[in-house]
Amino acid sequence: MDNRKTVLSAIQPTGDMHYGNYFGAVKNWVRLQDSYQCFYGVVDYHAMTMPFNPKTLRENTWELIFNLLATGIRPENLFIQSLVPEHAELCWVFNCFTSFGQLTRMTQFKDKSAQSGEDGFISAGILDYPVLQAADILIYRADYVPVGKDQEQHLELTRNIAERFNNQVGKEYFVLPETIYTEVPKVMSTADPSRKMSKSAGEKHYINVFADDNRIRKQVRSAVTDTGDTPEGAMSPGVANLFELLKAAEHTAVRESLLADYHSGQLKYVDLKDAVAEALIGISTEIRNRRADLNAHKKEVKDQIRQSTEQIRKRAQETIRDVKDLAGLMNVKF
Ligand code: TRP
Numbered sequence: 628m629d630n631r632k633t634v635l636s637a638i639q640p641t642g643d644m645h646y647g648n649y650f651g652a653v654k655n656w657v658r659l660q661d662s663y664q665c666f667y668g669v670v671d672y673h674a675m676t677m678p679f680n681p682k683t684l685r686e687n688t689w690e691l692i693f694n695l696l697a698t699g700i701r702p703e704n705l706f707i708q709s710l711v712p713e714h715a716e717l718c719w720v721f722n723c724f725t726s727f728g729q730l731t732r733m734t735q736f737k738d739k740s741a742q743s744g745e746d747g748f749i750s751a752g753i754l755d756y757p758v759l760q761a762a763d764i765l766i767y768r769a770d771y772v773p774v775g776k777d778q779e780q781h782l783e784l785t786r787n788i789a790e791r792f793n794n795q796v797g798k799e800y801f802v803l804p805e806t807i808y809t810e811v812p813k814v815m816s817t818a819d820p821s822r823k824m825s826k827s828a829g830e831k832h833y834i835n836v837f838a839d840d841n842r843i844r845k846q847v848r849s850a851v852t853d854t855g856d857t858p859e860g861a862m863s864p865g866v867a868n869l870f871e872l873l874k875a876a877e878h879t880a881v882r883e884s885l886l887a888d889y890h891s892g893q894l895k896y897v898d899l900k901d902a903v904a905e906a907l908i909g910i911s912t913e914i915r916n917r918r919a920d921l922n923a924h925k926k927e928v929k930d931q932i933r934q935s936t937e938q939i940r941k942r943a944q945e946t947i948r949d950v951k952d953l954a955g956l957m958n959v960k961f
Contacts, residue, residue, distance in 0.1 A: 629664050632663050632664070633664050633666070634664070634769065634772070635771075635804075636773050637670045638669060638691065639673050643826060643833070643836075644691070644835070645824055645833035646824060646836060646872070647823060647833060649698065650872075650875040651812065652773070655773055655809050655811055659773060660700070665704045667704050667705050667706070668706050669688055669691050669692055669708065671707065672709055672714065672715060673759060676753040677739065692928075693922070694918065696917070697917040702928075703935045703938070706936040706940070710936040711939065711940045713766060713946070713947045717762035717765070717946070717947060718762040721758050721792070722758055724792050725788055729784060730758070733784070736757075757780075758784075758788070760781050765788070765801050765804070766947070767939075768802055770805065771806070772804050772805070782804065785804060789802075792950075792953075792954075796954060798953060812871050812875040814872065817868065818832050818849070820864035820868045821864060847903050847904040847907065850869060850903075852866050853865070862889070866896070870899070872903050873902060876909075878906045
């Protein structure tokens with residue numbers, strides 16, 4: 628019996644893994660594995676809420692699985708959401724415990740529905756997205772959810788759903804999950820340090836963890852430093868972001884010496900950039916090597932993940948059985 632507290636988190640399979648994802652989330656997930664029982668999901672059902680291509684979706688799901696394994700996520704902690712269809716089943720039940728008005732007021736829904744394509748199509752899935760996320764969390768009866776501040780509203784909704792369910796069935800069945808906001812660095816785009824590093828803004832706004840050394844060097848070399856509009860005495864956002872990257876990469880000694888140069892007015896930006904590029908290349912090399920080992924055993928790795936998902940699914944099935952009992956639905960004997 629595993630008495631450790633349970634952590635759940637999830638990530639959508641939407642393509643390249645960049646240093647914003649790595650330093651901001653995945654690196655922390657790797658660390659949490661030492662102290663908690665962790666479940667990490669690749670949430671492909673969520674990836675269908677915005678326009679998508681079926682072939683790319685499946686490819687991206689495997690791609691992300693391999694990438695997560697290469698960063699040090701353990702296979703037994705990983706699952707693929709669509710191989711645990713109980714998530715969708717619990718989502719349906721939760722729909723009936725969710726306020727429609729509250730869903731329409733979610734920030735993410737407002738943002739995403741404003742980005743609808745030319746045809747104006749907005750899926751009901753994008754409205755329902757947070758209910759599926761609540762199901763992801765509560766189906767494993769997770770104690771903690773490590774996420775960024777932007778997910779706070781979704782966690783609040785998750786607790787509202789759990790409470791409403793508990794009240795209606797007259798049992799404190801679901802524990803109310805808490806967010807863990809670990810001190811994670813906020814990595815900005817090197818091309819525009821006023822915005823978060825992200826894929827949606829385009830290629831120059833993110834550094835891919837799997838990019839080759841030259842590409843990483845080039846992107847860091849072209850990072851925006853001084854823009855001339857920073858107030859006297861303050862560090863410009865671009866320079867601060869480069870120091871933040873060094874910190875995230877745990878290149879502490881180099882960072883301190885460069886910071887001292889900065890404060891004495893001696894810092895050459897090219898030295899700072901080179902230090903950042905070398906730090907990232909060091910991390911990328913290690914992750915790329917592990918990825919190459921995994922690529923050499925593709926079939927075994929996929930089988931292993933199917934098995935770990937099957938194992939993790941058992942916990943989800945227990946929850947569904949309890950929920951159906953409590954809600955007055957029928958259970959098939961299995
Ligand atoms: N909405 C999350 C994000 O965009 C992804 C996600 C889906 C998630 N289900 C989750 C995160 C459950 C934590 C727990 O980052």
